[in-house]
Amino acid sequence: MNRAEKAKYETRAKVLKALAHPARLKLVDVLAEHDEVCVCDLTDAIGSDMSTVSRHLAQLKNAGIVESEKHGQMVFYRLRVKCLTSLFGCIESVVKCQADDQLKVLS
Amino acid sequence: MNRAEKAKYETRAKVLKALAHPARLKLVDVLAEHDEVCVCDLTDAIGSDMSTVSRHLAQLKNAGIVESEKHGQMVFYRLRVKCLTSLFGCIESVVKCQADDQLKVLS
DNA sequence: ACTATATTTGGTTAAACATGCAAATAACCA
DNA sequence: TGGTTATTTGCATGTTTAACCAAATATAGT
Numbered sequence: 001m002n003r004a005e006k007a008k009y010e011t012r013a014k015v016l017k018a019l020a021h022p023a024r025l026k027l028v029d030v031l032a033e034h035d036e037v038c039v040c041d042l043t044d045a046i047g048s049d050m051s052t053v054s055r056h057l058a059q060l061k062n063a064g065i066v067e068s069e070k071h072g073q074m075v076f077y078r079l080r081v082k083c084l085t086s087l088f089g090c091i092e093s094v095v096k097c098q099a100d101d102q103l104k105v106l107s
Numbered sequence: 108m109n110r111a112e113k114a115k116y117e118t119r120a121k122v123l124k125a126l127a128h129p130a131r132l133k134l135v136d137v138l139a140e141h142d143e144v145c146v147c148d149l150t151d152a153i154g155s156d157m158s159t160v161s162r163h164l165a166q167l168k169n170a171g172i173v174e175s176e177k178h179g180q181m182v183f184y185r186l187r188v189k190c191l192t193s194l195f196g197c198i199e200s201v202v203k204c205q206a207d208d209q210l211k212v213l214s
Numbered sequence: 215a216c217t218a219t220a221t222t223t224g225g226t227t228a229a230a231c232a233t234g235c236a237a238a239t240a241a242c243c244a
Numbered sequence: 245t246g247g248t249t250a251t252t253t254g255c256a257t258g259t260t261t262a263a264c265c266a267a268a269t270a271t272a273g274t
Binding site for chain 3: 245246247248249250251252253254255256257258259260261262263264265266267268269270271272273274
Binding site for chain 1: 108112113116117118119120122123124126127128129130131132133136152153154170171172187188190191193194195196197198199200201202204205208
């Protein structure tokens with residue numbers, strides 16, 4: 001792997017890493033449904049400490065997946081990318097494919 | 108998040124986490140091109156210790172992304188899922204979107 | 215200015231991950 | 245059987261991550 005190739009995979013990995021956490025996946029799902037949501041509502045949806053949720057959001061933002069805007073004392077987050085639904089479709093097909101195999105093993 | 112929802116996101120996260128590493132992304136790319144590749148060739152492509160590559164492959168396998176078959180003394184890995192190319196398309200669009208923004212900031 | 219609310223950041227701790235070397239397995243060849 | 249090659253696993257080490265609490269920041273309302 002040369003320099004440029006390495007950089008390419010590192011960039012991709014950074015985005016995937018930002019998505020690779022249950023709480024952050026839930027955040028993305030909520031944002032996909034509601035367009036613009038404040039941290040307090042997202043915190044309710046996740047059920048962890050608000051500081052934890054804030055850091056998760058920071059990671060998503062840092063990866064370019066969400067963006068934020070402050071209105072008054074609240075900060076609203078929204079998705080920056082539309083294709084995530086199809087991405088999850090692919091992930092689900094991995095999951096389903098694997099689940100099928102496990103059924104095969106059991107039978 | 109109830110039990111079932113939590114499980115759903117954890118399963119997805121597991122797959123994404125398996126993909127979220129530069130070396131493993133490179134492995135997936137090589138496998139997407141060549142259909143079936145032995146560990147030794149994959150090791151050459153990555154440039155890390157073979158034991159490291161073997162562990163990366165184990166992670167991909169554990170997540171259901173690749174499968175393996177032994178022929179003689181060599182183990183061949185192949186992709187189990189076809190949709191990964193479109194998935195990377197989405198990742199790239201995140202990357203590009205972010206890159207554009209950074210250009211905007213600079214200008 | 216003072217208080218309350220929303221969010222982020224600092225500090226700490228425990229768990230997970232990545233890597234290389236060396237050793238264990240497994241399969242081939244002589 | 246003995247030696248060689250391909251792959252995986254055990255072990256040790258350093259790095260990263262996640263979580264919570266407490267403290268800092270920022271904004272709104274009084």
